[in-house]
Every structure is written in structure tokens, then in C-alpha cells.
Amino acid sequence: MGQNRATGQAGRGTVVRGIRQALAAGDMAPGQRLVEQELADTFHATRSSVREALQELAADGLVELIPRRGARVRVISVEDAVLITECRAVLEGLCARRAAERATEKDRAVLRDIGTAMEDAVDQGELETYSALNRRLHELVARVSGQTVAESLLDRLNGQMVRYQFRLALRPGRPTQSLPQHRAIVDAILAGDPAAAERAARAHLDSVIEQLRATPGPSPHLA
Amino acid sequence: MGQNRATGQAGRGTVVRGIRQALAAGDMAPGQRLVEQELADTFHATRSSVREALQELAADGLVELIPRRGARVRVISVEDAVLITECRAVLEGLCARRAAERATEKDRAVLRDIGTAMEDAVDQGELETYSALNRRLHELVARVSGQTVAESLLDRLNGQMVRYQFRLALRPGRPTQSLPQHRAIVDAILAGDPAAAERAARAHLDSVIEQLRATPGPSPHLA
DNA sequence: ATCGGAGATATTGTCAACAATTTCATCGAC
DNA sequence: GTCGATGAAATTGTTGACAATATCTCCGAT
16 A cells, blocks of 8 residues: 555546545645646646546636646635625525425424534534534535535535635624524424525525625735 | 647537537437547547547536446436526526616616517517527626626526427417516616516526426437 | 846646457357 | 357547646846
8 A cells, every 4th residue: 555546537536535625624725726746646646637637626616727827726706705605595595495395204303403403502612513514404405405406506606615614604603693594494494484494595695695795805815 | 621630629629619519409319429539530639639528518517427438418307407497597586686786778778679679579470589589688687697606507507408498499379478577577677676687587487497397308218 | 136038947738559348249058 | 039148349548658838047138
């Protein structure tokens, strides 16, 4: 084990996962240049794999690919983040609506659990837990909705927001603000009220947009 | 001129455009297998270009890429079309809302023109013209909205629907049904009424969904 | 000191041959 | 006649070397 490079599809997957993670962890700064050979070395893959991986990431909007000049980590401005979140708002609204129509008893039970777990987490100030539950809730609503198209679009949009979600969850007082909004979504779905579920989801994301707008801009270009 | 193969980025672009067009024109049946060497020959490109082009098309959801087994034209079922159109509904609703808020005098003039041109086309039974105006209207609303993220998502979704849009526009009586809906969208934007614009856009696409549901399924697999 | 250009270096893009895998056709057993 | 195996053909996947381009470095002129 050790220095055999992952080749082909395995390699490509490795690189995609690796870059995604590095991006989420903040190890790669927005705007940073991504050199194919460097990536190949760090992830022990071939340059071909890296090349394909970069194309995949570019298609997902995580990386910017400029012909003959290589790849950079895509820079997402606050305005971009707002536009993305506006789209999330209507798409999650759609998902919440469908979820309210289709949720099975099992789905409802899980939703209820997440709801109470969220309240506990906020009560005890466990920010990390609350953030994780937040992600799980949004994912669950999308999955339960059966709206696979919206689900994949949301996946994509969320991927582009990693950096901002990070910063937002850490804001003091934010959980207190978002918890009742999350509860409203859960309650509407449990009550089987599609219109209320859509309204609640959109209201929640509108509030996220407000928070984004109040953001000073996530880093005025260091390099 | 003639038998020099387009190479590199030129080649890739050629292939992407070529396949897109063939797909729109119905020259490639859904489910049809796409063999790399064949495509390379027909589009006078190298296999590398074809390979990259296929990945791009797969990312756009037009082609299905199965490892080690090649590429096929993606089959879109009626259910898929409905899910796609549901997403279009909320996204175009968002665009219509923003367009109502932001349209300049110039934008409004163009919108007005398209509206009257649509009425003329329907009056005189010019189906092809009406269909083209339809596309132009939807595109214009998206562009005027300034919601570039929604615009690109819609682009993608529309690309996947080419076959269905085709069939739908040809239905007898359909123009009479959709014309007032289009007028409602235009009027709401002209009036600067965001809520009404969103409602009108969603209502229009809800009606499209109804039409899709009444479709017998676009071709029960010939091959 | 700053600007601009020539050469060197680094980086991306291309290609054709080769390897691995799947698909197809043929043939034999039941 | 159907099913399954065996081998041939077709197809996709991978690789490394090479070509084209961009970027950097250094130097001289103003």
C-alpha cells in the first residue's frame, strides 16, 4: 500500500471527493488556482483522472474552467449566494409542498424526531449538532417529496454554498431565529398542509437571504 | 475544406452542438446508443473530443453515460417531464416576479410586442411562429429577471424537454388555451405586479403539466 | 525605478497506440 | 428448440509522450 496511484474511474472519484471535501473544509480558497499535476500528486491519481474530475466539478459549478488557463476554485459573491438561495427557496418550497402531500407515517416519525432533536440541540447550545440536523432536515424533505429533479438541483445549489452555510450557522442568535422556522416546516408537513409547508419553507429561506445580505462579504480576496 | 477533422476545443464544441441539434430535430431517438467512433466520424472530430462532449452532455442531462457500456440518448418518461415542468413552474414563477420588479421601459416595449405578435400568430393559425414566440417570451422573462442562476437552471431543464415541447405545441386547440395565460404573464409584468406575475407563470406551467399528464407517452420504445 | 520584451519554464491540450471489458455470434448439450 | 458456454469482434478506458499555449524571469532601455 502507499504509492500506487488510483487509476481511472476510481481515481476520478477520489479526486472529486477530495476536492469537494477540501472545499468544504476551507482548505482551498475561492479563486485559488488548481494545477492538474499538483492535484494528481496530492490525490495520488493520474492527470487524466484529475482532468475528468475537474470537468465534473465545473459542471457542478464548484470550479471555474478557463480554456488554456486552467481551473480555479469558483468565487461566489454575496450576490451570487442570494440568487442561489432565491432558487433554493422556490425549489424547497415545491419539495415541502409535495412532502406534505406524500409523507408516510414512517417519514413523519423521522421528521418529528429531527424536530425535537433540533430543539434539544439549541437548548443545550450544541451548534454543531444543530447544523448537522439542519442539513438532514432539508435533505429529508427533498427526499420525501419524491421530486427527484428538484432534489438534484438543490444538491447542486447547496454544493456551491458550502462556504456560506458554514459561516451562517455560527452566527450568535441565528439558531434562535431559525428554529421556529424549521418547526413551522415540520409542523406543516406533519399536518399534511401543502400550502402551509410551501409558505414555511420559502419564509425560512427568505430569512436566510436576509442574513446573507447582512454579510460583509466573505473575504475581500486575499491573493 | 472537407475532410480535416475538427480538433480539440473546436471539435468538442462541434460535437456538442451537433448532438444537441440532432436531438432537437428528432434525428436521434431516445435510448439510442451513441458509439464514440461513429460520432467522431459523422462530426469529423477525434474520439477525445467526442468523449469530452459526451461528458458535457451527460452533465446537462441530455445523455446517459454508463461506465464501460457507453452513452445513450437519455429517455425522458412522462413522469420525468412532469417533475421537470414542476421545477420550471416555480423557477419561472420566480423569474416572472423579479421581471415585474425590474423590467425597464425597453423591456416592457419588447414584451408588449411579443404579446401582440402572439395574438396575431394565433389569429392567423401560424403555429410555427407562435411556438417560436413562446420560446422567446420565456427566455426574455428569464433574462429580464436578472436571476442568472434561475436562468441557467431553466436552460438546462428546457434542454431536456425538447421532444415534449415539440409535441405539445402541435396539439390542436392548445394555442387557444395557452395564449390567454401568456397574456396574463405579460400583463402582470407590464403592470409591475410581482405577485400576479408569479401566479400567472405558475398557472401557465401547471396547465402544461396537465397537458403532459394527458399524453399517451411519447413512444413506447421502438427498438 | 518602471516598463516592455525575449527567452525559459510551467501548464494545459492533443493524439495514437494499447489494455480491459462488453457484446455478439457460433456451436454444442440437454 | 432452448439454454449456456466459448471465442471473436466491437467498444470503451487508460496511458505516456508530444504539441501548443500561457506564465514567469530576467534584462535592458527610458
